[in-house]
Amino acid sequence: MVKAAPATVLFFFGILSISGLAGCAATAEQPREVPAQVKALEQQDKYREAAIYYQRLAQDAKPPLRQDYQLNAVASLLKGNHARDAKTNLEQIDLGGADPGFLIRKKLLAAEIALQQREVKAALAELEPLEKDPLPAGQAGQFHGLRLKAYTQLNDLYSSTRERIALDQYLEAGEPRQQNRAAVLDQLARLTDNLLLLFQAPPGKSPATQGMDKNQQLSRLTSLIEDWRRHDLTEAELARVQALDARLNEPQFAVLPLPDHIALILPLSGRYAAAGEAVRDGIIAAHYSTRHEDVTPVLGIYDTGSDNEQTRRAYQQAVEAGAKFIIGPLEKEAVASLAGNELPVTTLALNYAVPAEGGPRGLFQFGLSPEDEAQQVAERAWNDGRLRALVLVPDNDWGSRISATFLQRWAALGGEIAAIETYDANKSDFSGAIRHAFNLDQSRQRHKQLGNVLGEKIEFTPRRRQDIDFIFVAALPRQARLLQPQLKFHYAGDLPVYSTSHAFSGDKNAQLDQDMDGMIIGDMPWTLGGKLPDNTLPDKIRQQWPNVNINYWRLYALGADAYALSAYLGNAPNRVLSYSGNTGRLSLSNNLIQRQLGWAIFKGGIPRPRE
Structure with a gap:
């Protein structure tokens, strides 16, 4: 040591x-x-x-x-x-x-x-x-x-x-040490979650780690926590360590029952009706696929339309009908409107609209945030050893928000930005933005000048700038299918390209997505084909609703996870949550459900798990 x-x-x-x-x-x-x-x-x-x-x-x-x-x-x-x-x-x-x-x-x-x-x-x-x-x-x-x-x-x-624990004493006071300490506590919580899942597994189903059984792993983790406790921790940090101790003293999680009356308040008419229906159908599918040990929950469904006042009325109707847990609303504005009031029933909103500390007690927020995905792309690229990024985003509000979030997280990690370039998402030819980003026009100009000086024609291949080691692209499927081959055409075929889930339609189609080969995306198990809580659920939904709208396919997964979370949030919201859901690995921090993406790389037009 x-x-x-x-x-x-x-x-x-x-x-x-x-x-x-x-x-x-x-x-x-x-x-x-x-x-x-x-x-x-x-x-x-x-x-x-x-x-x-x-x-x-x-x-x-x-x-x-x-x-x-x-x-x-x-x-x-x-x-x-x-x-x-x-x-x-x-x-x-x-x-x-x-x-x-x-x-x-x-x-x-x-x-x-x-x-x-x-x-x-x-x-x-x-x-x-x-x-x-x-x-x-x-x-x-x-x-x-x-x-x-x-x-x-x-x-x-x-x-x-x-190593983070060992490093703590060498960090300068202030933000560097605070960031490291927050990471230590988060990682200790994840280790605790993983270990408790092993203890819950049936006999013969608990995989050993590095030749150790689960009791040896428990001893090792307990020693690690004790090592961390010896540091000069704040009261808040010490409280989190004590919470981990309490969890490790639990032999296993108890099976948590679902609330007996769950209300859905979703937009089933108006502008967001299709999205609301997808969430509703995901919840209904999960409801009928779940084995209910004692009481099958009652599902109440209420339309919020596209009006904040109607949202508040729907919420009140659900409360008066005896709802013990409420899922919704879906739109950001509706969540913000509801968060301005005291909530008598535990509520899982399906969007992020207010800071964790700014919402009323009993309000939890869960959603598919593009900004959260952009942060995770930055973290993935950093962990892959990347340093200098080219950021390529559409010149619209969505692109600006994605770019700002990525840049903020990338800077916090210590990464560098080689260039930021925008493109017109309504066009199909993005060569102008790509040439400008890679200084290819300057390369051609230097060639022209050299030819003029020598007075003869010179064989020439444009040379892109060499200070970039990866590209972050924010794009929807149509743009992604066009951008990837155009980047390769402009001499960037050797650079890894990262993107959020938005680059992938969610529907595996090798012919349609063949030009996306090499692109790395972060997405949910539901679309990447990863292990799900119920691997039969996607097929059941397709059978029940043959005309499912693929544009909202991820929202079915959001609904199914919301239904599963009702058992946790409705019974034991003070526990540390670790749930492998349809939308990713879910955890809870300050009443916000956080989602960890899976990673895939396109090969043969299909996103395949990335090692």
């Missing part, structure tokens, strides 16, 4: 950048002060030039200053995401007879190079020798930050949580 005295380090979404820790005192453990020339170059994103500057300094320097400059050159290359060149330079550095601190720096840089090259096991192998002896504080922070990034990429929830 690496231990060191507390120190302040820089922190970006729980993942440290070694290069971001430069600028300490001149010691073997840390590089010396960054020269002003290097700072100026790096502020202009000229990382190769910064590395060359260090290399020139190294030529005229004697050890150990020479090795210091050489290691700094590698760090500059890593800042620019030039892992291949960084690796070549690092391998050429001779540290024979050097202070052990230089050897540690080299190991940390080698690990970061491996992570940038998606070689996670190699990165962990570089870091393993550093576990044996205590590290200086700054390097200990780098060590745990790199291990956190590695285990996050491996989706190893336990190990990444352990």
